[in-house]
Amino acid sequence: MSGFPTNQWYVAARSDEVAGAPFGRMICGEPIALFRRRDGSIAALEDRCPHRKYALSKGAVIGDEIQCGYHGLQFDGTGACTRIPSQTTIPRGFGTGAYAVVEKHALIFVWLGDAAKADPALLPDWSINAKPGWSAVHGYHYVKSNYQLLIDNLLDLTHLAIVHKTTLAGPGLMENPLEVETDGDAVRARRMMRNVDPTPLHRAVKGLSGKIDRSHLTEFFAPAYVGVWVWAAPVGSNDKDPHHVVLNSLTPETERSTHYFWSVARCFALDDQRITKILHDMNKIAFDEDQAILEEQQRMIDGDRSGAALASLDGDTAGAAARRIVAKKLAMGAQ
Numbered sequence: 001m002s003g004f005p006t007n008q009w010y011v012a013a014r015s016d017e018v019a020g021a022p023f024g025r026m027i028c029g030e031p032i033a034l035f036r037r038r039d040g041s042i043a044a045l046e047d048r049c050p051h052r053k054y055a056l057s058k059g060a061v062i063g064d065e066i067q068c069g070y071h072g073l074q075f076d077g078t079g080a081c082t083r084i085p086s087q088t089t090i091p092r093g094f095g096t097g098a099y100a101v102v103e104k105h106a107l108i109f110v111w112l113g114d115a116a117k118a119d120p121a122l123l124p125d126w127s128i129n130a131k132p133g134w135s136a137v138h139g140y141h142y143v144k145s146n147y148q149l150l151i152d153n154l155l156d157l158t159h160l161a162i163v164h165k166t167t168l169a170g171p172g173l174m175e176n177p178l179e180v181e182t183d184g185d186a187v188r189a190r191r192m193m194r195n196v197d198p199t200p201l202h203r204a205v206k207g208l209s210g211k212i213d214r215s216h217l218t219e220f221f222a223p224a225y226v227g228v229w230v231w232a233a234p235v236g237s238n239d240k241d242p243h244h245v246v247l248n249s250l251t252p253e254t255e256r257s258t259h260y261f262w263s264v265a266r267c268f269a270l271d272d273q274r275i276t277k278i279l280h281d282m283n284k285i286a287f288d289e290d291q292a293i294l295e296e297q298q299r300m301i302d303g304d305r306s307g308a309a310l311a312s313l314d315g316d317t318a319g320a321a322a323r324r325i326v327a328k329k330l331a332m333g334a335q
């Protein structure tokens with residue numbers, strides 16, 4: 001099924017991407033211009049000037065308004081035209097579209113559908129991204145594949161052993177079952193791996209060298225969020241705290257391209273810049289590897305004249321459950 005659920009929050013940008021100048025990004029096929037008012041609040045407008053359809057994000061911020069970079073028309077944060085330099089009157093109702101927007105957890109979220117339904121309570125709980133006692137590194141990948149392929153990838157971590165040999169691979173993934181549960185708009189998948197060797201990443205950031213117990217909890221929140229909580233500790237220590245958390249926001253740009261925002265947060269060695277760098281660099285290496293796979297996968301899907309469906313095996317249980325949730329939202333229309 002194609003299309004995107006629209007009455008949903010999607011990450012449009014990291015907070016630090018939107019400073020003094022307008023910022024343009026296509027989300028679910030809609031071009032969006034973001035800009036900051038003088039009080040720091042964010043506005044999100046349709047990125048098309050209603051005059052001759054030039055991209056507003058190519059213009060400038062003037063006070064609390066955005067000025068088109070072609071003939072200088074100005075628009076406020078509601079999209080209403082406030083100034084036409086070449087004439088004294090503004091046609092009634094003349095303006096561009098506006099979107100509900102919220103800035104939270106160091107991210108900017110937009111709601112593409114009915115603004116009256118844009119409830120901040122429906123935002124993903126990505127508080128760990130900017131929480132005291134936690135330290136996070138961030139990254140962004142522009143991936144030329146459908147966002148659901150990225151979600152599938154994160155929900156079937158058996159690929160770590162094959163794809164991420166120098167970073168995230170370790171024994172136990174293939175040999176231990178995945179426990180999957182669906183809970184409303186969420187899917188949770190857990191895998192416990194006992195008495196196994198540490199991954200390269202565990203060795204590097206935690207200094208683990210002997211046998212460890214480790215586990216993953218992977219949580220999908222519709223329509224486009226996957227959190228991965230990772231535990232790793234010497235055998236028998238029953239460590240309650242996650243080792244680190246990987247927050248993934250998979251925002252569709254088009255049917256075949258995705259804005260992949262990721263953060264890796266940890267609650268240990270907060271001031272150790274060496275560990276910060278290792279966590280960033282090892283995860284970036286892994287996500288570069290994912291990107292290569294996902295883009296090749298999309299290319300093969302596009303060229304498959306048989307139109308055969310993807311096969312769903314045991315490892316795809318969580319991904320298939322996530323796809324069912326999104327498909328249900330699409331079938332309900334504008335959800």
Ligand code: FES
Nearest residue numbers: 049051052068071
């Ligand atoms: S196209 Fe924007 S002012 Fe003319």
Ligand SMILES: [Fe+2]
Nearest residue numbers: 153163286290
């Ligand atoms: Fe991966």
